[in-house]
Amino acid sequence: MRAYVLLLLAALVVACSQSPQVVTVRLTVPGGEDVTVRAEVRDDDEGRAAGLMFREKLAEDEGMLFVWPESGRRTFWMKNTPLPLDMLFIRNGRVVAVIAWAKPFDETNLDPGVDSDSVLEVNGGFAQRHGIGVGSLVSW
Numbered sequence: 001m002r003a004y005v006l007l008l009l010a011a012l013v014v015a016c017s018q019s020p021q022v023v024t025v026r027l028t029v030p031g032g033e034d035v036t037v038r039a040e041v042r043d044d045d046e047g048r049a050a051g052l053m054f055r056e057k058l059a060e061d062e063g064m065l066f067v068w069p070e071s072g073r074r075t076f077w078m079k080n081t082p083l084p085l086d087m088l089f090i091r092n093g094r095v096v097a098v099i100a101w102a103k104p105f106d107e108t109n110l111d112p113g114v115d116s117d118s119v120l121e122v123n124g125g126f127a128q129r130h131g132i133g134v135g136s137l138v139s140w
Contacts, residue, residue, distance in 0.1 A: 020047070025065060025120060027088075027096075027130070028137040035130045037122060039065040039140070052121060053080040063122040065140065071117040078106040084124030088132070089116040096136045099127050 021041040026034050038061060042048045048066050052058070068074070076087060082104050089098040089112045098112040101124060120138070127133065 023065065023140045025063065025138060025140045027132050028139075029131045030133075030136070032131045035132065037061055037063045037120065039063040039120060041065050041067060043067040051076075051081065052083060052085070054082075056082055058083055058123050060123060060126070063120055063126075066119040066121070068117050071115045073111070073114075074116050074119055075109045075111045076100075076102065076119070077109055078102050078104060081105065085121045086124055086127045087112075088120040088122070088127065088138070089114060090118040090120065090138050091116050093117055094138055096132065096134055096138060098134065099132070 022038055023041055025037045025039045027037070028034050040063075042051065042064060043066075051066070052064055066074075071091065074089065078085070081102075084104055085102045087100040087102055087110065088096050089100065091097040091114065097114045097116055100110050100112050102110055102121075118138075
């Protein structure tokens with residue numbers, strides 16, 4: 001029994017210590033150069049709920065990609081999130097449908113008014129700095 005408990009604890013430590021999956025997200029800007037972001041993937045309820053909470057900095061080329069298996073209405077808030085963010089709501093896994101600007105620590109539900117199946121969070125002002133807009137193509 002003791003060996004079983006130790007084995008179970010070891011498995012939990014390994015599972016908890018694994019780094020999140022990171023993908024390279026490519027944003028195709030009409031008439032411009034593609035922009036890439038290294039994004040941590042959040043594709044389960046626990047990961048999506050935690051998001052970027054408590055992160056104090058995010059490199060210019062880093063972000064977080066939230067992914068769902070189906071399209072639906074997604075709302076976000078900035079509870080415990082000290083960074084201003086651009087939220088790119090993506091439909092069909094490939095087109096920016098809405099860009100929302102989120103203020104640090106704002107607990108108001110941010111509702112873009114469209115269905116999406118993924119959302120890319122990047123530093124506030126990122127989309128404007130790189131010419132990313134509604135209709136920009138996304139791949140990862």
